[in-house]
Amino acid sequence: MKRRLNVAVIGAGYWGPNLARSLRASREWNLSAICDLDIDRARRVADAVGGAPVTADLDSVLADPLIDAIAIATPARTHHSITMAAIDAGKHVLVEKxxxxxxxxxxxxxxxxxxxxxxxxADHTHCYTPAVLKVRELIAAGELGDILFIDSVRINFGLVQPDVDVFWDLAPHDLSIMDFILPGGLQAASVSAHGSDPLNTGKSCIGHLTMPLHGGAMAHVTVNWLSPTRTRRMVIGGTRQTLVWDDLNPQQRLSLYDRGVDVSSISRATAQDRRATNISSRLGDTRAPALEDRQALAGVVAEFAGAISENRASRTSGTSGLRVLSILDAAAGSLAAFGAPYPLSQSRPAAGVAA
Structure with a gap:
């Protein structure tokens, strides 16, 4: 039998309690510590999950030879310093988005x-939901055909974050999902970003991202803190079928439509004749694929343990998190250039088995 791995949760604020609860429930992990500068907050989280050692001293956690890994749930500005210290201490690392x-x-x-x-x-939790796992499976199997477009909307009436704009707050969810479901990950040549700050907060509260993808497809993301309604919806159009993921519809989160533009006649036409080709539409059945009933965060911690035990990269590796960062960085560059397309300079770190 494989031994359980020992893990410490760093951060007991918004996301830390969820990680602690899932790690406590996992058969792969021992929850060895909860670390937070607010020791009373750490104790409350420990009590809520049935008990765990608590500390405010990160150095003592990293120096503990029995701890195999840490799960970071702290503000993004602290991720780099904590992660680098943990890696230097020989710990595996799970980092929230x-x-x-x-x-x-x-x-x-x-x-x-x-x-x-x-x-x-990278803790891209949405990628481990049954719906997104099914979307990845359908695309990999060719059920949608060649991808023509992806249109994603994530809007709500929410809190204006003090340290990040709406792109950095909401768009990582959608970008990480796109990176997860597309074969080869999210590969864009440039990003165009438009933001609006009608509340004069000093940061974008409403935003649009547009990304031309390899192969001629187009991806678009809408994010908004100011909408009175809440929407979590992604439409993926392909040459064979169109898929709609509605995360707020528990009765039918996924819908597959055998509808769209029939591109077969266009692809057969010569370049000179394509302008004259009549574009025909296709109208067929709609179906709702069956989904498994499982918790996304349970899938995250199981994948983390599996990647460590099997000495492999996880399905949402640091490299996938880096691709999401490259989009966000390019979006910031486009915003500074008043929406002009900003080229991506995706870093290519040295290849490794686990990262």
Whole structure:
């Protein structure tokens, strides 16, 4: 029998309690410590999950030879320093989104983990939901055909974050999902970003991202803190079928439509004749694929343990987190250029088994 791995949760604020609860329930993990500068908050989380050692001293956690890994649930600006210290201490690391506060920091984290042969995993929780796992499966099986477009909307009436704009707050969810479901990950040549700050907060509260993808497809993301309604919806159009994921519809989260533009006649036409080709539409049945009933965060911690035990990269590795950071960095560059397309400079860290 494989022994359980020992893990410490760093951060007992918003996301830390969820990680602690899932790690406590896992058969792969022992919850060895909860670390937070607010020791009373750490104790409350420990009590809520049935007890665990608590500490405010990160150095003591990293110096403990019995702890195999840490799960970081702290503000993004702290991810780099904590992760680098943990990797230098020989610990595997799970980091909540976004991976880091800059692409440069993310690249350094991925590179160091690769050099040390340690797992660096991004906690892109949505990627482990049954719906998104099914979307990935359908695309990989060719059910949608060639991808023509992805349109994603994530809007709500929410809290204006003090340290990040709406792109850094909401878009990582959608970008990480796109990176997860597309074969080869999210590969964009450039990003165009438009933001609006009608509340004069000093940061974008409403935003749009547009990314031309390899192969001629187009991806678009809408994020908004100011909408009175809440929407979590992604439409993926392909040459064979169109898929709609509605995360707020528990009765039918996924719908597959045998509808769309029939591109077969266009693809057969010569370049000279394509302008004259009549575009025909296809209208067929709609179905709702069956989904397994399982918790996404349970899948995250199981994948983290599996990647460590099998000495492999996780399905949402640090490299995938770095691709998301590259989009966010490019979006910031486009915003500064009043929406002009901004090229991506995706870092290529040294290849490694685990990072």
């Amino acid at each position: 976004p991976l880091a506060d800059t692409q440069e920091h993310g690249s350094e984290m991925v590179r160091r983990a690769s050099e040390r042969g340690l797992v660096l995993m």
